[in-house]
Amino acid sequence: MARIAGSNGPRTAAQIRRAALKLITRHGYEAMSLRALAADVGIQAASLYNHIKTKQDLLYQIIAEHLDALMQSADVAVAQAGADPVARLRAFIGHHLLYHLDKRQEVFIANFELRALEPANLAKAVAQRRAYEERLIRLIEDGIAQAALKPTDTRIAAYAMLAMLTGACTWFRPDGRLSKAELVQLHTDLILNGCAA
Amino acid sequence: MARIAGSNGPRTAAQIRRAALKLITRHGYEAMSLRALAADVGIQAASLYNHIKTKQDLLYQIIAEHLDALMQSADVAVAQAGADPVARLRAFIGHHLLYHLDKRQEVFIANFELRALEPANLAKAVAQRRAYEERLIRLIEDGIAQAALKPTDTRIAAYAMLAMLTGACTWFRPDGRLSKAELVQLHTDLILNGCAA
Amino acid sequence: MARIAGSNGPRTAAQIRRAALKLITRHGYEAMSLRALAADVGIQAASLYNHIKTKQDLLYQIIAEHLDALMQSADVAVAQAGADPVARLRAFIGHHLLYHLDKRQEVFIANFELRALEPANLAKAVAQRRAYEERLIRLIEDGIAQAALKPTDTRIAAYAMLAMLTGACTWFRPDGRLSKAELVQLHTDLILNGCAA
């Protein structure tokens, strides 16, 4: 029996997506039951299936769409930074950090729930993530080639930066001591100049 | 009916621990069934209960023992480095990275399965981890106080370092391109001096 | 929103009937979901209810209409055979077999899905089938009374014949080795004369 007049299909789908982000982040994919998800949305568990294909597919959609959006917005941010390699690296760092702080739930899920993906979905997600990492590696390579950055193992440096920046999502609180801008400043400085006096 | 004469209890307990590390790392705590764990060990699920209290307790023991060992060995490593603040920080970084690369499974679990802990266990584990983080924060504060390190937000710097170093466990492969020593060298340099030319 | 202008209701109803015959025969009544039925027709499950009352009613209609048609056409066939008891029995046998071979799906359903009928519907269907069996029993009784058939237990003989003839629907294939006419010939001979030399 439809409870509410008017087409609320898209609204329900959006609510499901939002609730899933919350519950997966909080309890993990395996630990989130569809009953709990439905209850959070305010519908019956069976009704979820008017909006999702399976629980697994719900997870994959969340991850895949996040990785897509991350990649596209990173490309835009770097492109706007011009040609200077350090400026481009700064743009990437700033974008990555801000985007991640904005989408903390998606980030958490895309990083920690990959193992819950079925093999086929996992392969696609890993390929998407790999492509993103390659963007950063290219930036570092360019910086080194133009003598703006010190020679180093570019892949390890990229992984180290990404781990550091992504890690910030784990503990950042919007109402905490530091603003996002300060966070960007601190991390950019740490990455570019290190902590030694 | 005991299959083998003689006490093989401790051996079984160790096998359980080892199998649990493997399966939790691979599939996650929620996704690891005790039946699968028992099968991996070669016993029936019911027999597990001669060696563990509950599934939850098994997880907590793994995490708590790991955090204890990490703390104690870190203290030893730093103490051996003498009094120079940068030398002490280098010792911490090297120890953290090497220890994490050795105990990749325990590290993974202690980082990603905290949310699976019951509140009481979670509180204890978080306190342990917090104490470890404070060790690093003190090192950085000391370095700044002695003008060996640049002034910065010490907590954020500590978190950033830990995230970077711990992240290496995720992708490091023992048979990979780089040795552990190289990894330590690269990360120490990155942390102390940054990547800018 | 109706997709096609103009009334295609009767056509849809016929498609539903046809698809139901196919799917119930193939998978059984319980195993056929209305979603699958609707998909086969090319509409949504909800739209089925513009053409059927319930799933149970759909089944009953199929069975009841089949039993009605069977009875009426049998009566016609026997009446056309004249007065000779053996000729009338031959007519019944031939008609039963040919009709069953033509309506294999309906026959299958009417025989194997009776147990899926609700009590009230079951009672009516059983009564219809019982009446049909009685027709054959009367034919055998007449034959015996006129010394054209050997005395025997008429009910058992009737059941045996019906089982044999109906069974042919199970394995008959229109493109098989034998024609329908040959099948009728073989079965009629077997029933009348047996297989002994």
Next chain:
Amino acid sequence: MARIAGSNGPRTAAQIRRAALKLITRHGYEAMSLRALAADVGIQAASLYNHIKTKQDLLYQIIAEHLDALMQSADVAVAQAGADPVARLRAFIGHHLLYHLDKRQEVFIANFELRALEPANLAKAVAQRRAYEERLIRLIEDGIAQAALKPTDTRIAAYAMLAMLTGACTWFRPDGRLSKAELVQLHTDLILNGCAA
């Protein structure tokens, strides 16, 4: 919590088999829920899985074991009948009918629930049944070769006999008007000599 002292595993397994025969016969495989089966046995649904692999496997075991037993006992019965082809055919008929009347539930299931078998299981069951049918076809061929039976299409004759005999299971009631021996007599006569005067 084990309710009853002493090992009642095999007993439970047998009860499950018996209850499954009853419920599948009565309602059909699809319509029998494992909860209902467990309730009939007096255990929880989950406990069924200490004795069966899956619902599908339970069905297959019932069918396969029945077909095996049928084949073996038929071979014994025919062998005991000596060399005369008609005596051997009589033995087969008598055995088939009596065995079927004894195992009405298994027979019903093996005939009407084949379509519920998964493809792999279906293939095996069909092969078993085919082998049984071939036994009868050989008997008829032998009879014809020795001029004890009239020439006819042996496969169709075999199918017709089997359908007739198996059909008796559908309506036979142990407390009915006719004894099993009379049933055998009537059917054997009908098959061998037909009903014509």
Next chain:
DNA sequence: CATGAATGAGCTTTCATTCAT
């Protein structure tokens, strides 16, 4: 110390059906 059998709770998913649009 290990086991087979049992349990109650819970899982994801499918079902027939309803109803406002």
Next chain:
DNA sequence: TATGAATGAAAGCTCATTCAT
């Protein structure tokens, strides 16, 4: 006439855990 969204019930199955043996 057709639809998408909803529902309550129920499905088969797995889970961690218990306990007498």
